[in-house]
Amino acid sequence: MGNITFVEHDxxxxxxxxxxxxxxxxxxxDNGIPGIDADCGGxxxxxxxxxxxxxxxxxxxxxxxxxxxxMLDLTPERADSSRLACQIVISDAMDGMIARLxxxxx
Amino acid sequence: xxxxxIIIGASHAAAQLTTSLRQGGWEGExxxxxxxxxxxxxxxxxxxxxxxxxxxxxxxxxxxxxFYQKQDVQFRQDRVIxxxxxxxxxxxxxxxxxxxxxxxxxxxxxxxxxxxxxCNLNGIHYLRNLADAESIKNNAAKDQHxxxxxxxxxxxxxxxxxxxxxxxxxxxxxEPRILKRVTAPEVSEFYHRLHTENGVQIINNISxxxxxxxxxxxxxxxxxxxxxxxxxxxxxxxxLPNTELAEASGLVVNNGIMVDExxxxxxxxxxxxxxxxxxxxxxxxxxxxxxSVPNATEQAKTAAASMCDSQKDFTTLPWFWSDQYExxxxxxxxxxxxxxxxxxxxxxxxQSFAVFYLKSGQLIAADCVNRPQEFLLSKKLxxxxxxxxxxxxxxxxxxxxxxxxxxxGKSGQLTFT
Ligand SMILES: Cc1cc2nc3c(=O)[nH]c(=O)nc-3n(C[C@H](O)[C@H](O)[C@H](O)COP(=O)(O)OP(=O)(O)OC[C@H]3O[C@@H](n4cnc5c(N)ncnc54)[C@H](O)[C@@H]3O)c2cc1C
Ligand code: FES
Numbered sequence: 001m002g003n004i005t006f007v008e009h010d011x012x013x014x015x016x017x018x019x020x021x022x023x024x025x026x027x028x029x030d031n032g033i034p035g036i037d038a039d040c041g042g043x044x045x046x047x048x049x050x051x052x053x054x055x056x057x058x059x060x061x062x063x064x065x066x067x068x069x070x071m072l073d074l075t076p077e078r079a080d081s082s083r084l085a086c087q088i089v090i091s092d093a094m095d096g097m098i099a100r101l102x103x104x105x106x
Numbered sequence: 107x108x109x110x111x112i113i114i115g116a117s118h119a120a121a122q123l124t125t126s127l128r129q130g131g132w133e134g135e136x137x138x139x140x141x142x143x144x145x146x147x148x149x150x151x152x153x154x155x156x157x158x159x160x161x162x163x164x165x166x167x168x169x170x171x172x173f174y175q176k177q178d179v180q181f182r183q184d185r186v187i188x189x190x191x192x193x194x195x196x197x198x199x200x201x202x203x204x205x206x207x208x209x210x211x212x213x214x215x216x217x218x219x220x221x222x223x224x225c226n227l228n229g230i231h232y233l234r235n236l237a238d239a240e241s242i243k244n245n246a247a248k249d250q251h252x253x254x255x256x257x258x259x260x261x262x263x264x265x266x267x268x269x270x271x272x273x274x275x276x277x278x279x280x281e282p283r284i285l286k287r288v289t290a291p292e293v294s295e296f297y298h299r300l301h302t303e304n305g306v307q308i309i310n311n312i313s314x315x316x317x318x319x320x321x322x323x324x325x326x327x328x329x330x331x332x333x334x335x336x337x338x339x340x341x342x343x344x345x346l347p348n349t350e351l352a353e354a355s356g357l358v359v360n361n362g363i364m365v366d367e368x369x370x371x372x373x374x375x376x377x378x379x380x381x382x383x384x385x386x387x388x389x390x391x392x393x394x395x396x397x398s399v400p401n402a403t404e405q406a407k408t409a410a411a412s413m414c415d416s417q418k419d420f421t422t423l424p425w426f427w428s429d430q431y432e433x434x435x436x437x438x439x440x441x442x443x444x445x446x447x448x449x450x451x452x453x454x455x456x457q458s459f460a461v462f463y464l465k466s467g468q469l470i471a472a473d474c475v476n477r478p479q480e481f482l483l484s485k486k487l488x489x490x491x492x493x494x495x496x497x498x499x500x501x502x503x504x505x506x507x508x509x510x511x512x513x514x515g516k517s518g519q520l521t522f523t
Contacts, residue, residue: 028324030170032177039400041148045427046400047482067434067478074482074507080306
């Protein structure tokens with residue numbers, strides 16, 4: 001069983017166990033990670049589950065859909081490897097991934 | 107002695123409140139009393155992905171039981187029948203009394219019921235709870251007739267989902283157009299056409315006078331004498347806030363439980379959040395009662411801060427969304443009172459456009475169909491009261507992002523040259 005680490009804006013780290021099949025947003029909620037609001041419950045409608053993936057995350061999380069890219073494009077604190085956590089389905093291969101949280105969600 | 111917080115209602119507002127209370131440093135007991143046999147779950151998918159079969163009940167759970175255990179949050183399935191503010195107690199259906207130091211009212215809303223001949227026949231449903239959605243789903247049968255009473259968002263989403271399940275669907279709307287209460291005619295027309303193209307029959311200007319059948323509904327009878335075959339009826343004619351308990355306890359209630367900017371009721375030991383509240387919107391400068399998940403979570407965060415003795419107002423611009431077929435509608439703000447409409451994109455030939463609502467030249471709301479960028483732009487323009495000339499909102503050759511970039515970093519009014 002591997003881990004994904006969420007890093008809050010102030011540097012606080014939360015390593016949580018991977019649960020394949022879940023969305024990264026659900027994993028964050030289920031583990032009470034502060035900084036993921038997920039207002040729309042994963043519908044790609046709110047943009048409040050923004051994370052910046054690092055480490056091996058970039059290559060294995062797949063690419064964002066057009067709707068997701070459009071939301072991200074206008075997200076404050078957007079980075080090259082920004083994603084909406086609700087659109088990432090977790091797999092075992094994500095062991096060691098880092099998901100950095102922006103200071104503010106949308 | 108440790109303090110005790112009781113939360114009445116176990117849904118979106120309550121789920122956020124428990125989390126925010128612990129994050130805000132509440133160390134005392136937290137007991138959530140809700141009358142549904144579930145941990146808090148997502149309500150919006152009930153008419154969307156759950157009904158159409160893309161999501162299961164398990165998928166809807168907001169946070170798992172283990173999370174609440176870790177946070178030391180207790181749940182109890184029961185119904186509160188009385189609040190005694192003097193004794194600081196709540197009474198459960200079985201008469202048991204529980205004391206509180208702080209009380210949070212997250213009782214939400216319930217469907218408005220209609221009382222017409224035959225309305226108790228089997229096969230006639232409302233849609234508010236998981237139980238409702240499950241029984242609608244169990245009743246749905248391919249090629250059978252479904253009649254939706256009420257052409258609001260929930261009714262239309264239900265129509266789209268039942269259509270996906272292969273039913274023959276009709277929507278009956280009393281007004282001259284669907285969505286009349288919430289959108290401009292341009293948006294109503296678009297959705298009317300969308301549903302028609304997907305094989306849903308929409309009938310405007312029609313009122314239902316009753317239902318007929320033996321034990322199960324067989325037809326819907328309308329005031330003009332027309333009849334529609336129906337194996338399944340879903341009534342969606344709005345909701346009422348659950349305010350009776352609050353009112354009986356002497357709290358100030360007026361179309362929702364009245365709360366101040368920090369979600370505190372007229373009793374300093376009682377907060378309220380979600381569909382059951384009535385709160386001043388600073389952006390619109392009037393009191394409003396909202397029915398949306400973002401409102402429930404923002405108010406819950408605000409209420410939690412108040413319970414932890416800090417004053418923070420997390421509420422922002424109201425916003426909503428609706429999924430019908432493959433289209434995503436995102437709505438920023440409240441359009442009531444608009445005096446001008448500006449449309450960006452072609453709503454007649456494409457499925458991607460935005461309708462902006464202006465009042466005295468200022469943007470107050472936007473309906474964005476498959477236009478996430480216009481949605482995000484509108485949220486900002488409305489919340490920060492930034493004026494953009496209508497010609498620029500209308501001009502689809504200026505990307506929303508560019509407008510946003512032009513105003514980014516600068517505060518307040520901005521003029522374009
Ligand atoms: C089908 C459907 C689709 C929707 N779609 C959207 C959407 O797309 N986007 C959006 O933002 N919003 C949507 N909504 C609205 C959204 O679900 C509500 O705004 C939200 O659920 C409000 O949350 P709440 O916690 O305030 O109250 P509720 O969710 O209404 O929960 C209140 C709970 O309290 C319980 N309760 C009440 N009184 C008592 C008592 N005395 N004792 C014990 N328990 C009690 C109730 O049974 C209920 O479980 C939709 C709603 C429905 C029904
Ligand atoms: S949870 Fe709303 S966009 Fe991801």
